[in-house]
Amino acid sequence: MKQSIFDPNFQNRDSPAKIVAALERISETFKVLLWEKANKHSLSPIQIQIVHFIAYHSQDKASVSHLALEFNVSKPTISDAVRVLHQKSLVKKLKSEVDGRAYTLSLTSKGRKVLANTQDLGEPIRMLALTLSKTDQAHFLEMLNKMIYGLHNMNILGVQRMCFTCTYFHETKRKKFCQLLDRELKPKDLRIDCPEFILRD
Structure with a gap:
């Protein structure tokens, strides 16, 4: 079993x-x-x-x-x-x-x-999340983003207005970048629900 x-x-x-x-x-x-x-x-x-x-x-x-x-x-x-x-x-x-x-x-x-x-x-x-250090908050957010993105790719979660599925998002081995904001994205900058989101083709 x-x-x-x-x-x-x-x-x-x-x-x-x-x-x-x-x-x-x-x-x-x-x-x-x-x-x-x-x-x-x-x-x-x-x-x-x-x-x-x-x-x-x-x-x-x-x-x-x-x-x-x-x-x-x-x-x-x-x-x-x-x-x-x-x-x-x-x-x-x-x-x-x-x-x-x-x-x-x-x-x-x-x-x-x-x-x-x-x-x-x-x-x-x-309030509990606020008790975490800034580093832990950023790391936790990045891990949650990855899990949500994975569930979306498995067709378990539907609409996701997050960085990883956005046309403006670009990622290399070294950094994550938003072409709309024209800046590098740190883990704390990753969005779960972005108003400017456009689904990547």
Whole structure:
């Protein structure tokens, strides 16, 4: 039988298994924080995530199709979540001038209040990250970037607006470079979600 990362005996002799188990714990922590905020507003975790996403991303990314790709869920799942947000007057639909059936989403004043009340969602994890040295933070960020990029290449994660998949990113054995910013990228400069991102062909 294949070894399981959930088997402590296997974990104890396999560092990659420990890494996976540790990431799973951190993932569970984020889920707990997300559920706490969602419950306070009688929303689901995905609805809270949608509120945050459309608040900080361009209008063209606030469509059902894009949100489904962003959160790796089906369009019907996103449509159901959006329907509730719309019924609660947390979002409004902006019809496309090109396609009358298509629309994007924008927060209402009520939606912005929910956003303000959930802004500190990931703060406990961020505060722990702040206790790491600047060197450790940069190294940790670089390792996470590599793992996210790897998962993207395995078609497990969808849309990733990160340096490694961007047309402006160039890497040699010696350095990483952003052609848009026209400067070398240190580990701490690597972005997870870049507003200027353009997918590399």
